[in-house]
Amino acid sequence: MRPAASRFGRWSGRPPTRECGEATAASRARSADLSESRSETPAGDGAAPDDAAPVGDVPSIYIARLADHVGELVELRGWVDKRRSSGKIGFLELRDGSPDTVQGVVSRKEVDESSWEAMQAATQESTVRLVGRVVEDARAPSGYELHVSELEVLQATEEYPITPKEHGTAFLMENRHLWLRSSRQRAILRVRSAAIAAIREFFDRRDYVLIDSPILTPAACEGTSTLFETDYFGDPAYLSQSGQLYLEPAAAAFGKVYCFGPTFRAEKSKTRRHLMEFWMVEPEVAFLEFDGLCALAEEFLAAVVGRVLERCRGELESLERDVSVLERVQAPFPRMRYREAIELLQGEGKELQFGDDFGAEEETILASQFDRPLMITHYPVASKAFYMQPDAEDPELALALDVIAPEGYGEIIGGSQRIHDHDLLARRIDQHELPRQAFQWYLDIRRYGAFPHSGFGMGLERFVAWLTRSPHLRETIPYPRMLHKIYP
RNA sequence: UCCUCGGUAGCUCAAUGGUAGAGCGUUCGGCUGUUAACCGAAAUGUUGGGGGUUCAAGUCCCUCCCGAGGAGCCA
CATH class of the missing domain: 2.40.50.140 (Nucleic acid-binding proteins)
Known part of the structure; x- marks a missing residue:
């Protein structure tokens, strides 16, 4: 120096x-x-x-x-x-x-x-x-x-900590600010950057309007996750776990909207599939019903994966990614109802009953049956968020969609048609013991020109992890925030 | 929060309860085509902290801290 x-x-x-x-x-x-x-x-x-x-x-x-x-x-x-x-x-x-x-x-x-x-x-x-x-x-x-x-x-640099030999992940995470310089990290983060660009391009070209949802929110969005609490001039405020609820009013203004920003979950999850802070892209479309939603998710994934393949051949090659898996990401994707998935898993010897959620292992079993992303639909109402539209043919089922990535990367997309009936939504809010007062603005959307609408959310890091076949989400974001780890 | 595994040189790891080791990195020397270059030499340690058992603890026991993976929850 x-x-x-x-x-x-x-x-x-x-x-x-x-x-x-x-x-x-x-x-x-x-x-x-x-x-x-x-x-x-x-x-x-x-x-x-x-x-x-x-x-x-x-x-x-x-x-x-x-x-x-x-x-x-x-x-x-x-x-x-x-x-x-x-x-x-x-x-x-x-x-x-x-x-x-x-x-x-x-x-x-x-x-x-x-x-x-x-x-x-x-x-x-x-x-x-x-x-x-x-x-x-x-x-x-x-x-x-x-x-x-x-x-x-x-x-002249003296004693650079990261040598050309092997290092453990704990050490590399302590030196994340330097680890970024390594060829593998550069390739992964270039893919991330290209994926973000492709996602924006997909929505921008289809005339979606970008709506930045707030990060500081007064109450839980869905009332389920554990949230980070902060002090907002003496009142509690929470870091957003989803922009979706704020997108729905905007859909009444612009028709097709999306948000793309950081999301926060204070769950004490400590696995390769979790981060405390991650990025999520969420489209929301007025007058889009469930079948259209499934088609949108399918078209979206195929287009974005295709674009990344075009732009990041070199990076994927240097990561030794088998790109044939990504080249197969073409519509139509296999589809399966929740009930069929349960039956399939029971056939595999899993002791699951109708109403149970799929764990990581179950998701991997289901995804491994197919060579492209799997769409699972029609989940039991009880296992899903309060705002999801019930199926007209069977009100016990929600018009919900999960997309499971191949190769064990789990759920990358979750979406649904939203309830647009005011009284039904109000009942659901009460049933979930959510504060009606805090959701008044959300109910307003069903009072002033109600419209059927649907949307989904995709976790960027899980998507990039799958694209790059990364073993852990921490490599797909420049500065990962993990359980009890916030340095550097 | 729970379960499992781990913590020894800057890094990655060895070491039957009996003298603390190697490779890489660093420093010095050699080498005109190297691709994690190679060859020779040197320096580098409070074995995560505290307590205990023992003639003797890196090794066994207790406890705390830290890390990794997983479960639950989720994207």
Whole structure:
């Protein structure tokens, strides 16, 4: 940290030297954009002119753009991902945020003394600046290498905690802020980012309006889960466990709406399938009835999985994900009524009765019967939330839908048609011993222009865990919040 | 909250109740094509805390703390 500090000025404040003299209008405009373009993500579709920042005669580029500069001299800046060295040649694997890393080859006879010394000082995770020529090389995993002519260490890192060998999850979780740099974590979080983009795109293209539901709420949404309580100017307030109830009024204003934000559950769950804070996307659609809801969930999953497959092939490959499982996510999905599921499980030797909930093991048995997501419908009213519409043909059954992901990832989607009859909903609120006063606004939706409507919620982390076949949800969110764990 | 397993070097792990070990990382040296590079050398310990049994405890007993997995609950 010592001598490097003085180098940061040069690092961040380097003036674009082509500014004066023969600078064209275009190059001047690009130089003015310097700071902005440099902070852009390097993994874009190719639109970002990140190579528009000249340093002397050498363009400063991202690894993702190497292919456009074969044979040219370029500057790269980033972190030493790995380093291997021999007596007179060194290999420095550079990471700059691009999906791939690139290997810089530093040959003693081709660089000056200070660059060679820098090679010795460039320990794992040191920040470095490389200038060199881009060459194609079949030996390089990404197909390109940088033949380094100049190497500068911006900060030499000492004793980086995460070594190239194995580590336990407890240690990695304590170092989550550093673990993010690892290739596997980068791939998973890129898939998460792409999944979020695909989800938004799905709804935006279908003219849904994004409604941000509140995170601080005055009372329990569904009255079931344990909630985080906080002090709201002397009154208790709770962190939201679902945006759905707040979405229903908005559906009367905009027809098709969705929310997508963090959700909080204070359940003392301590399994690979639980987080205290997770992200949930919830669409809600006016005049959509149960069959339409099932079709929407099906279309949604197929479209989003398809988009992620398009955009994250490389990430899924590096995670050694069997993408054929994801390629099969095409409508129609298998469907099964709750009663059939119970019978199937009884046939497997499970001692289950009508009315019982499925545990993780039961869900896995059911899902393993099929090669794509399984839709289970028509659950007993008693086992579901108070607002779910009863089936007209059998009022003991709720028009509820769960989608179970294959491969043991459990329920990723839960949804239902909502009760739109005022008196029935009021009765249910009373039966569940919920405070009628607190739900007055919710009942209002059934007083002023009632309409049938349906919606579902999908837990983002479970979805991403399934996409990436992650063993635990904690790897699918940048900073997981787990039972008694809130660091870093 | 309950059940199971665990806590030894910075990390991953060994060690019949009898001298505290290895690999990686670090430091030093060697090596011109390495891909978790390789070869040689060195430094690194309050064995999670407290109490007990014993001639002797990393090891056995009690207790507390911390971690991992699972159950319940859920997305």
